[in-house]
Amino acid sequence: MDKALSGIRILDMTHVQAGPTCSQLMGFLGADVIKLEPPAGDATRKQLRDMPDADSLYFTMLNCNKRSIVVNLKNAQGKEVFTKLIERCDVVMENFGPGVLDRLGFPWEKVHAINRRIVMASVRGLGSEGPYAAFKAYENVAQAMGGAMSTSGFIDGPPVVTGAQIGDSGTGVHLMAGILAALLQRQRTGRGQYVECAMMDCVMNLCRVK
Numbered sequence: 001m002d003k004a005l006s007g008i009r010i011l012d013m014t015h016v017q018a019g020p021t022c023s024q025l026m027g028f029l030g031a032d033v034i035k036l037e038p039p040a041g042d043a044t045r046k047q048l049r050d051m052p053d054a055d056s057l058y059f060t061m062l063n064c065n066k067r068s069i070v071v072n073l074k075n076a077q078g079k080e081v082f083t084k085l086i087e088r089c090d091v092v093m094e095n096f097g098p099g100v101l102d103r104l105g106f107p108w109e110k111v112h113a114i115n116r117r118i119v120m121a122s123v124r125g126l127g128s129e130g131p132y133a134a135f136k137a138y139e140n141v142a143q144a145m146g147g148a149m150s151t152s153g154f155i156d157g158p159p160v161v162t163g164a165q166i167g168d169s170g171t172g173v174h175l176m177a178g179i180l181a182a183l184l185q186r187q188r189t190g191r192g193q194y195v196e197c198a199m200m201d202c203v204m205n206l207c208r209v210k
Contacts, residue, residue, distance in 0.1 A: 009034065
């Protein structure tokens with residue numbers, strides 16, 4: 001029997017944890033996920049390795065239900081392959097640093113012009129607007145800026161990071177909600193749209209009661 005997202009194809013350029021969490025969950029729901037990696041590969045392939053010369057458990061836990069392709073977006077041939085993939089996909093995901101896709105020649109406007117139905121989803125550390133827009137963020141930074149660290153620890157000690165990855169995986173869940181909403185709206189309008197999740201905002205949402 002078909003799963004809920006059977007027939008949806010995702011081009012996933014995200015790396016490390018937040019984006020890969022989102023695409024993996026959508027893969028579990030039936031989406032066809034194509035993980036696009038640079039020539040050096042996702043950094044987590046080599047992080048926290050359990051066996052030498054093998055992909056780490058860290059990587060496989062987040063990417064176990066995806067197909068992989070290596071594309072160099074810095075040369076003409078890679079840009080041509082990327083363009084053809086955009087034409088054939090429903091969703092494209094990225095979590096590059098601020099401005100990276102623009103410098104490569106693929107801002108949202110260009111991606112949307114190639115495929116009017118595509119949903120483009122971005123993970124940002126601290127959002128794309130405001131005084132911190134140019135800053136990068138990882139789990140600890142997201143938890144600190146989002147306020148979660150202030151709710152953990154001891155009364156007479158400093159704040160601490162939670163063991164659960166609410167900044168990374170928590171953002172991935174929020175991003176999936178945004179993508180699914182955009183795909184649902186596309187059924188009515190025939191047009192895709194841009195979806196963005198800031199890790200700081202997602203952490204704030206997860207600790208709202210505090």
